[in-house]
Amino acid sequence: MPELPEVETERGRLAAVADGKRIVSARIDDARLTRPEDPSLVAAILEGDRVAAVDRRGKYIVVRLDSGNDLLVHLRMTGGFRYAPATHERAVLELEDGSRVAYRDTRRFGTWLLTDDEDAERLLDVKNGPEPLGPGFTTDFLARRLAGRKAPVKAAILDQRTVAGLGNIYSDEALWYARINPMKPAGELSREEVAALRTGIRKALRLGIDRQGADLGDGAYAGGRMQDEFRAYGREDEPCPRCGTPIAKTRVGGRGTSYCPSCQAASRPSRSSRQSSV
Ligand SMILES: [Zn+2]
Incomplete structure (x- = not known):
């Protein structure tokens, strides 16, 4: 798609x-x-x-x-x-x-x-919400859209009014870049995580545009090279490029979802609690 x-x-x-x-x-x-x-x-x-x-x-x-x-x-x-x-x-x-x-x-x-x-x-x-690569897609905007929502963050960012143009591939990639568990309730993201998510979304989309999209072998978008850049999407059981843990696959909001169970762990401590435990 x-x-x-x-x-x-x-x-x-x-x-x-x-x-x-x-x-x-x-x-x-x-x-x-x-x-x-x-x-x-x-x-x-x-x-x-x-x-x-x-x-x-x-x-x-x-x-x-x-x-x-x-x-x-x-x-x-x-x-x-x-x-x-x-x-x-x-x-x-x-x-x-x-x-x-x-x-x-x-x-x-x-x-x-x-x-x-x-x-x-x-x-x-x-x-559509603001263009994710345009000036309107700020951390403030994204934080407002996610605030108070119990839905998993993956489902929340598939809403086109939150992130225009995002679908299953680039949401998995964005969450991997941001080290956020796709099942985490959207409203429970810290400000730091929302900022990381915004950065991850923009990084995944920019890379996708640069590689002329993903060619999934069905002939629909032939010639794209983004499939060579996938970090999580479609890489079930392959090692996470960041930590080596096998990429896991689950379903979130009815959509197949790939993520790293280690660096996108559900209970990953925030940076501040990690620092305080050192
Ligand atoms: Zn990992």
């Missing part, structure tokens, strides 16, 4: 091809993509419009058009853009310079929502 780094990689590639170009023809073959809107109607509105910019907000790709419309693309499980003919194409845009942009989605959970810019901003703000 694509998370912020995979979506950002898709965004960058789409921007490189489509930025500033007019859409000379649009074809949408899958009614699920645009429902409840009629796909042929959406395609007809897109035709003739020009791509003004390709942005991202959380896990949404935001295709801004000269008309003032925005196309909000959510890739969900397996959606993505292809620039050569591919299997499982759900829509095809042809651009004025002859470029062909296909939307491919094997599992068909992705969505395209065409709306005016004002409604798009409203919807994106309701669904």
